[in-house]
Amino acid sequence: MEQSYIGIDIGTTATKAVCFDKMGNIIRQFSKEYSIYHPEFNWSIQKPAEILTAVLECIQEITKDSTPEFISFSSAMQSIMVIDETGIPISDAMLWADNRAHLESEELQNSNQGTLFYQKTGIPIHPFSPMAKIDWLRKNDAEIFSRAFKFISIKEYVWHQLTGEYVIDSSMASGTGILNIHSLDWDTAILKYLQIHPSKLSDIVSPMHQSKGISDDFRYIIGGGDGPLANLGSGAMEKGKMALSIGTSGAVRIPVDEPFIDSQMRTQCYHLMENQYLKLGAVNNGAIVLQWLKESILKTDESFEDLFDLAEKTPAGSEGLLFVPYLLGERAPIWNASAQGTLLGISINHSKAHLIRATLEGILFGLFSVVEILIPDLQKRQETTVMASGGFGKSELWLQMAADIFQMKLAVSSTIESGTWGAVLIGFKAIGIEIPVTNTTEKNFLPNPNHKLVYQQSFEKFKRVYPLLRSL
Numbered sequence: 001m002e003q004s005y006i007g008i009d010i011g012t013t014a015t016k017a018v019c020f021d022k023m024g025n026i027i028r029q030f031s032k033e034y035s036i037y038h039p040e041f042n043w044s045i046q047k048p049a050e051i052l053t054a055v056l057e058c059i060q061e062i063t064k065d066s067t068p069e070f071i072s073f074s075s076a077m078q079s080i081m082v083i084d085e086t087g088i089p090i091s092d093a094m095l096w097a098d099n100r101a102h103l104e105s106e107e108l109q110n111s112n113q114g115t116l117f118y119q120k121t122g123i124p125i126h127p128f129s130p131m132a133k134i135d136w137l138r139k140n141d142a143e144i145f146s147r148a149f150k151f152i153s154i155k156e157y158v159w160h161q162l163t164g165e166y167v168i169d170s171s172m173a174s175g176t177g178i179l180n181i182h183s184l185d186w187d188t189a190i191l192k193y194l195q196i197h198p199s200k201l202s203d204i205v206s207p208m209h210q211s212k213g214i215s216d217d218f219r220y221i222i223g224g225g226d227g228p229l230a231n232l233g234s235g236a237m238e239k240g241k242m243a244l245s246i247g248t249s250g251a252v253r254i255p256v257d258e259p260f261i262d263s264q265m266r267t268q269c270y271h272l273m274e275n276q277y278l279k280l281g282a283v284n285n286g287a288i289v290l291q292w293l294k295e296s297i298l299k300t301d302e303s304f305e306d307l308f309d310l311a312e313k314t315p316a317g318s319e320g321l322l323f324v325p326y327l328l329g330e331r332a333p334i335w336n337a338s339a340q341g342t343l344l345g346i347s348i349n350h351s352k353a354h355l356i357r358a359t360l361e362g363i364l365f366g367l368f369s370v371v372e373i374l375i376p377d378l379q380k381r382q383e384t385t386v387m388a389s390g391g392f393g394k395s396e397l398w399l400q401m402a403a404d405i406f407q408m409k410l411a412v413s414s415t416i417e418s419g420t421w422g423a424v425l426i427g428f429k430a431i432g433i434e435i436p437v438t439n440t441t442e443k444n445f446l447p448n449p450n451h452k453l454v455y456q457q458s459f460e461k462f463k464r465v466y467p468l469l470r471s472l
Contacts, residue, residue, distance in 0.1 A: 003021075005069050007223075008058060008062075016030075016417070018062075019062055042100045044098040074422060077175040108135070122268060127337045149200075153168065169206065177190070228278055231278060233420070234422075245390040246363065249284055257276070267280065267374065285341075287392060308398070311397060312397050314354055317361070318358040323341070324341055325341050360398055386408050
C-alpha cells in the first residue's frame with residue numbers, strides 16, 4: 001500500500017485533516033466544524049473540549065483505513081487558555097478576534113515600553129496577542145490568573161492530550177508577543193511585565209519536533225502556525241513571492257531571512273524554522289465580513305456563489321460605493337481594536353449588487369494597504385507574484401479583483417490545501433525524506449488594465465477615510 005502523510009489544521013471555525021501522497025496529491029480529507037462564542041461584548045472564545053473532540057474525530061476518521069507515516073499539525077495562531085496542574089482548562093480559549101484587552105493594549109501601545117516590546121518581538125501591541133490577553137487576565141481576573149499552572153494555546157492543549165508534552169513550536173511562539181524574535185527565547189522583560197515565570201509557558205521546540213502518541217503509535221510532528229505553513233505549502237517561501245490568504249481573517253506574508261521590525265510598528269514578524277522568517281500584516285476583516293453581509297444585512301438564503309454572480313455584473317469600483325470593513329476593529333496596518341466600519345458614497349442608484357461588490361473590494365483594499373507597506377517599491381511589487389490560498393481561492397471573480405487592485409500577477413497553487421501541505425512538508429524534513437516537490441500553479445490572473453485607474457482612485461479614497469473619521 002502506498003505510504004500516506006497527514007496534515008491537520010486546527011482552524012478558527014473547523015479542524016481539517018488531509019491525507020496526501022508523497023507528491024502532494026490529496027488521497028482523502030475530513031473536517032469537523034465548531035462554534036465561536038461571544039458571551040460578552042468584545043469577547044470571542046471557544047470551548048477547549050469541543051476543539052479536542054473535533055481533532056480526535058478527524059484523526060480517527062482520516063486514519064481508519066490506513067496508518068500514515070506521520071501526522072503533522074498546522075494551527076490558527078494567537079489563542080490562549082489557562083490550565084491547572086492536572087491539565088484541565090480553567091478558562092475558555094480566547095481567540096485572536098477577542099478584543100477584551102483593548103484598554104490595556106492602548107495604554108501599553110502608546111508607551112516607550114510598548115515600543116520596546118514590539119522591537120523585541122515583531123508583534124504590535126494589540127488585544128489579538130496572547131501577551132495582551134495574559135495582561136488582561138492579570139488585571140481583571142485575579143482568581144484565574146493566580147490558579148494558572150500554564151498559559152497555553154489550543155494547539156498546545158491538543159498536543160499535550162496526544163503526547164503528554166507541554167511544548168510549543170517556535171512558529172506558534174513567534175505570534176504570542178512574548179517570544180524574542182531575535183533570540184527565539186521567551187523574553188525576560190516581557191515575562192517580568194506580565195509577572196509570570198517562564199515555567200508558566202511551554203518549552204519552545206523546533207517545528208520539526210516529533211513525539212509518539214500516548215494511546216496510539218502514530219508519529220506526531222508539531223508543525224507550525226497556519227500563516228507560515230500556508231506560505232510553505234503554496235510555494236511562497238521563495239524570493240519574489242508573496243502569500244495572500246483570505247479565510248475568516250486575512251493576511252499578506254513575504255519571506256525574509258532575518259527578523260523584520262517596522263519603524264512605525266505596522267507589521268508583524270513570524271518565524272518558520274531555522275533562518276526562515278516572514279514579514280506580514282494580518283487583518284481581522286476577511287471573509288467574516290462577507291458572512292456578516294449575507295446573514296445580518298441581506299438576511300438571504302442565497303449561496304455565496306449567487307452573491308458573487310451579482311457582484312460580477314457590477315462595474316469595478318462599485319460606481320462610487322466604498323466600504324471600509326473594520327467591523328471587528330483592525331489589526332494591520334492601523335492596529336486599532338476600536339476602529340469601526342464605514343460605508344461611503346451611497347446613493348439611491350446603488351443596489352444589493354453594489355453592496356456585495358463594495359464589500360469584496362473593501363476587504364481587498366484593507367489587505368492592499370498592508371502590501372504597500374511590505375513592498376513600498378512599485379517596481380518590486382510588479383516583479384512579485386502573489387500566491388493565493390484560503391477559501392477565497394475558489395472564486396475566480398475575487399481572485400481577479402485581487403490582481404486588479406494589487407496590480408500584481410496572482411497565481412493559485414494547485415495545492416489549495418496549503419496549510420496542511422505545509423505541515424506535511426515540515427514532517428518530511430523532520431524524518432529526513434527528500435522530496436523533489438515543485439509547486440505548480442493551477443491558474444494565473446493578470447491585472448486588467450481597464451480597471452487600474454478606477455481602483456487607484458478608490459484606494460486613495462479608502463486610505464483617507466479612517467484617519468478622517470478616527471477622531472469621531
